[in-house]
Amino acid sequence: MSLRILLLCHSFNSLSQRLFAELRARGHTLSVELDIADSVTEEAVALARPDLVLAPFLKRRIPAAVWQRVPCFVVHPGPPGDQGPSALDWAVRNREAQWGVTVLQADGAFDAGPVWAHARFPMRAANKGSLYRREVTRAALQATLEAVERFASGERVAPAERFAAGPPQGESAPEGLGAAAPDVPAHVWTAPSGVDSGNALLSDPRSGGVWGRGWKAVMKQADRAIDWSRDDTATVMARLRCADGQPGVRDALWGQACYLGDAHQASDATLAEFAEREPGELLAVRDGALLRRTVDGGVWIGQARRADPPGTAPGQGHFKQVAAELFAPQAAALPQRPVPLERTDDEWAELRYTEHGPEGARVGCLRFDFCNGAMGTGRCERLRAALLAVRQRPTQVLLLMGGEGFFSNGIDLNRIEAAAHRPGDSAADESWRNIQAMDDVALAVLETTDRLTVSVMRGNAGAGGVFLALAADQVWAHDSVVLNPHYKNMGNLYGSEYWTYLLPRRLGEAGARDLMAGRLPLRAADAQRMGLIDACDDGPREGLEERVLARALALAGSYNRPEQVAAKQARRAADEAQCPLARYREQELARMHRNFYGFDPSYHVARHHFVHKLPHAWTPRHLATHR
Structure with missing residues (x-):
């Protein structure tokens, strides 16, 4: 029914x-x-x-x-x-x-x-x-x-059989609870007086058994707090991880109150240089993250948000930014510690490159994992430089492996908002720099014509991130992925990333118009069915990377791969003769220029509301069809 x-x-x-x-x-x-x-x-x-x-x-x-x-x-x-x-x-x-x-x-x-x-x-x-x-x-x-x-x-x-599967591992269900006793609901139990409701196993007063974890109070900052002089790395990581996204862990950097997030454990090799430094000290910068010492190691802190002054009105407070950019003057005094694209697995950085397979049928895998899929100007520039570097490698297939959580969500709205508050800068100017940098990355993929390229969506993708993926010859996605291949929800933004070239060649002109006007989330399976992407992996999420690599190795070693590359080159040449990529970019950016600098402030208003997480005043009509 x-x-x-x-x-x-x-x-x-x-x-x-x-x-x-x-x-x-x-x-x-x-x-x-x-x-x-x-x-x-x-x-x-x-x-x-x-x-x-x-x-x-x-x-x-x-x-x-x-x-x-x-x-x-x-x-x-x-x-x-x-x-x-x-x-x-x-x-x-x-x-x-x-x-x-x-x-x-x-x-x-x-x-x-x-x-x-x-x-x-x-x-x-x-x-x-x-x-x-x-x-x-x-x-x-x-x-x-x-x-x-x-x-x-x-x-x-x-x-009534809702409890038939048994209690959580290591616990026992209350006697008589289950199909035979549906009149014993979990919600009648309350936390015993004086018991920490964050950890308490609640007792059924009628049986003495235990079930579930019961009522937990709202987690407060005191529950997340880090004692840098005493807490080991595992504890620090757990505190930072549990506050990831919102609300962050309240702490301080350079004596300024702020909230920390986006944590990554540092390797022993990196920490060897700083073995004599005190716990809590800030040590170095990498990809905008700050390295901070713990009692037995260290963590990279990728994001921070200044604490709002008391009484700050909604929309007027601070917001999350790349940590080293938020504290740029102070971070400038720390040493930069970049790492090569090819390195050991325990060495964190946003970009990583590996190669697989025999000579002549080799697969290169370029991973880029940006927090929340946000690709600010600097990240785009580093990704493009990495693309140009790995194009020099003798591979037959290049995988563009986006982040685990998000393949990409396009331009970085938080970084753009930050530019609105910098002397001598503006949100419009940073928007313009960012979209140009995104276009440069997409162009680098489109101009990789001497091998096959595949975008691999392990996580969701939105706006320009979808079209960055479409710049590759093929797009593979896990079936858990949700796509939002449109821009209009951000204040009627027109969009670039060569979408006016990439989308019609997959869906046709009418199909492209319908998709961009729909503004609704799209399952990977439906995207494959309509021809937007090429493959949808419906296996378990665990093991996806191994299955993708096996498929890529088969593609690299396929008997007709040279013919596929030749056909790709011929099509690209024919498309360029009909309408150069430069013209698509020029026409898209002309519309984007109006979004950024024109009289209609819709984009800037929508971006401000998104970054500051202002409460919604109404439900968009494309979602609220009952209205």
Whole structure:
């Protein structure tokens, strides 16, 4: 049975987009309402008349007037029995071995209604954002599809067998809890007085057993705080990882209060130079990250945000930036410690290059992993330089392996916003520099005509990042990837990266117009079906890199590879004769110039709202089809 589903979310984030696209693909009718105010939500329900409200990402409770009127499923990033808004933060900080996602029905209790489905997964040692986009999203999809399928089949009561799978590893379920005792809901338990609710296993007062992790308070900065004089690297990494993205760990750099994020463990080889330095000291700079000593090692800190003064109004505060750029005068006094593209696996940097296979059938792999997929001017320049360097290597196939979380999201809006506050600079000027640098990277890929090139999407891609991928001969993606191949959501931005050349040659003129006007997230499987990408890997996310490499080695050694390269060169020459790449770029940038410098401020307004995370005033009409 097809359902009318209203997706209610704080923002249309990566999880919300994935669920939206997957449920639509299964024949359900979806509309989206951003959680702005109770009255707006109530109005949306009245207009949409949904069979089901699905809430994958909320920061407030669903109003009683809604969940009493229509069934509401909440997607909670914790296993059954876990409650509270900082569930994943606690799991990362406490280095849980297993975690999960629960789909429960809203009933007035916070994260504690009847459970419709749940899924578990092993935890990786990774940033919260990486876990959210990968394991949490995968488990949420599994549990949500199960819950929606049950609801669509006519079930209206959460199944009693929801606890049949057993408690989390290492715990025991309360006696009698399960199919035989559906009247013992997890939400009736409360944290014992005086017990740390971040770690407590909650007891069922009627059985003495334990289940889940119960209510966890909002994680405070005191729970994330780092003592640089005492904490080892593992502890520091866990604290930084659990605050990744938002809110960051409150700390100080050069005596200035700020929030830290985007952490990477430093190698022993790098730290050998600084063995005599004191814990907490700032030691060096690499790719905009700051190296800071711990008691037994060190960490690279990639992002920082100055602490807002008390009483700062929304939209007027500070925002995340590359750490060494935020503290540019101070960081300039630190030594730069770049590393070669080819190096050991434990040596962190944003760019890495490896080669594989025999002579004559060799594959080069250029990895670029930029935080949140943001490609500012400097990152684009370094990526282009790396591309030009690896083009000198005797390889037959070149893989462009984007980041694990994001292939690329195009220009760096935070860095552009920062330019608006620099004397003698402007957001328009930095936007112009950034888009030119993005175009230069895409051009370097397009001009690599002596071998086959493949873009590999391990993570999501948006805006210019999609078209950077399309500059390669082939695009391969994992089926968990969601694409947003359009620019208009950022204040009617026109876009560049040679998209007016790259998109029609895959979809035709009409198909290109429809895709750019649609402004909706696109599953990798659907992108392959329409011809936007060439291959979609539907195997487990674990092992993707190995499967991609095996496929690339087969391509490099294929009997007709020389003919493929010759055909590529002939097509590029014919296309250039018909309309030079320089003309596409000129025409695109003429439109972009109006976006940046013209009378319509839509792009600058949208960018400012995005960077400062201002609350939404309304839901965009392409999402809120019920309006």
